[in-house]
Amino acid sequence: MAHLATELSKYLMIILFMVYTFESFYVFRGKLGEKGRSRIYKRQTAYIFLIHLDAFALILYNEQKLNYVLFYAAQVVYLVVLLFVYTKLYNRSSRLVANHMCMLLSIGFIMLTRLDFDKAVRQFEIAVIALGITIIVPLLINKLRFFDKLTWLYAVVGILALGVVAVIGSTSYGAQLSLSVGGISMQFSEFIKIVFVFFVAAMFTKSVSFRQVVVTTMVAIIHVGILVLSKDLGAALIFFVVYIVMLYVATRRIAYLLLGVGLGALASVICYKLFNHVRVRVIAWMDPLAVYQDAGYQIAHSLFAISTGGWFGMGLYKGAPDTIPVVTKDLIFSAICEEMGIVFGFCIILVCASLFMMFLNISMQIKKPFYKMIALGLGTVYGFQVFLTIGGVTKCIPLTGVTLPLVSYGGSSLLATFLMFAIIQGLYLKAGEKRKHIDDGSEDDEE
Numbered sequence: 001m002a003h004l005a006t007e008l009s010k011y012l013m014i015i016l017f018m019v020y021t022f023e024s025f026y027v028f029r030g031k032l033g034e035k036g037r038s039r040i041y042k043r044q045t046a047y048i049f050l051i052h053l054d055a056f057a058l059i060l061y062n063e064q065k066l067n068y069v070l071f072y073a074a075q076v077v078y079l080v081v082l083l084f085v086y087t088k089l090y091n092r093s094s095r096l097v098a099n100h101m102c103m104l105l106s107i108g109f110i111m112l113t114r115l116d117f118d119k120a121v122r123q124f125e126i127a128v129i130a131l132g133i134t135i136i137v138p139l140l141i142n143k144l145r146f147f148d149k150l151t152w153l154y155a156v157v158g159i160l161a162l163g164v165v166a167v168i169g170s171t172s173y174g175a176q177l178s179l180s181v182g183g184i185s186m187q188f189s190e191f192i193k194i195v196f197v198f199f200v201a202a203m204f205t206k207s208v209s210f211r212q213v214v215v216t217t218m219v220a221i222i223h224v225g226i227l228v229l230s231k232d233l234g235a236a237l238i239f240f241v242v243y244i245v246m247l248y249v250a251t252r253r254i255a256y257l258l259l260g261v262g263l264g265a266l267a268s269v270i271c272y273k274l275f276n277h278v279r280v281r282v283i284a285w286m287d288p289l290a291v292y293q294d295a296g297y298q299i300a301h302s303l304f305a306i307s308t309g310g311w312f313g314m315g316l317y318k319g320a321p322d323t324i325p326v327v328t329k330d331l332i333f334s335a336i337c338e339e340m341g342i343v344f345g346f347c348i349i350l351v352c353a354s355l356f357m358m359f360l361n362i363s364m365q366i367k368k369p370f371y372k373m374i375a376l377g378l379g380t381v382y383g384f385q386v387f388l389t390i391g392g393v394t395k396c397i398p399l400t401g402v403t404l405p406l407v408s409y410g411g412s413s414l415l416a417t418f419l420m421f422a423i424i425q426g427l428y429l430k431a432g433e434k435r436k437h438i439d440d441g442s443e444d445d446e447e
């Protein structure tokens with residue numbers, strides 16, 4: 001009976017998620033109209049709650065504890081409130097972005113509850129705090145007009161914050177990543193990524209002259225250099241790629257792009273020569289089984305989990321994801337593939353791709369260069385972070401220790417992602433106001 005329940009639950013979740021994913025791209029069809037999109041968004045909301053219910057019914061069947069029931073109910077209330085914020089309070093915000101937030105959060109809650117109940121509760125508490133903190137951000141982004149005037153404040157804040165962590169931060173897995181504030185450990189680089197995007201956008205909005213590019217590049221080098229000295233190479237890579245993308249889009253000069261790629265390749269070789277843990281990760285990536293007992297242990301277990309799950313997974317509580325090192329953070333995607341299947345994991349990738357497309361879509365809708373660049377920069381941060389995470393656990397690239405946004409366990413990552421999505425929603429509101437003004441036959445000075 002238990003096996004039958006697990007199999008039925010597994011296939012139901014996969015089917016619902018496949019339909020949800022298909023509609024995530026179908027909604028971009030121009031012929032649908034607002035009513036057609038609205039119907040899709042409502043169906044997607046139903047799929048989210050059905051997948052969540054299905055998974056927790058199986059979790060409750062296996063655990064049979066009252067606190068799991070209460071935790072499930074609290075999550076349902078939370079997801080309803082989150083959707084209320086972005087459908088009623090901000091009724092012109094992007095419903096697709098809100099739906100994807102809820103879907104990825106619910107998947108994260110499901111797997112964390114399955115793996116470590118205490119961590120799942122902690123993640124939920126942080127999610128509640130994150131929603132409370134960022135609830136006003138879309139309004140601020142939409143209404144306030146001075147964000148493009150704080151150029152050097154962004155630079156100073158970013159450099160000082162990263163510098164403090166580099167000097168007195170706590171070391172984790174060979175890198176200085178976090179700083180304890182009031183007993184709470186914060187990974188500042190997660191937030192400085194957003195500040196850095198604002199800085200670059202403000203600089204290139206003013207000018208894309210050679211002198212301006214040189215000054216901006218020097219500041220970017222300082223950011224990346226501090227992260228490299230802290231051995232936080234995953235974050236350094238994100239900063240570097242985001243800057244190169246924003247530089248190329250702002251200037252449209254292929255020479256800058258080629259130079260950036262060349263310097264990035266040279267820097268990778270230098271880091272390989274200088275840092276032992278980089279060499280260890282590259283060796284593990286090239287042949288994890290050859291160094292299975294040491295450097296290859298983590299990636300080998302990741303690949304074992306994914307291959308064991310196959311296309312449709314073992315089913316919740318039928319795999320052994322707890323044997324994967326650091327499974328709740330860096331390798332949660334492997335655990336998902338083991339118990340929910342590669343098809344389910346592929347749907348997660350497509351949902352993240354849909355989000356990335358939406359970020360770029362918002363960027364193209366905005367007329368003012370500063371906000372256009374912000375949407376592009378944040379979209380690049382999100383998309384490249386997803387690539388680093390999933391690419392690492394599937395052995396496409398060496399592991400970088402980067403978390404999967406909204407799914408992996410991690411307070412700083414979760415709060416920073418909420419902030420990023422709130423800013424995107426504010427930009428969508430701004431783009432929506434522009435469309436409204438055009439429909440009304442009036443003009444918008446801001447855009």
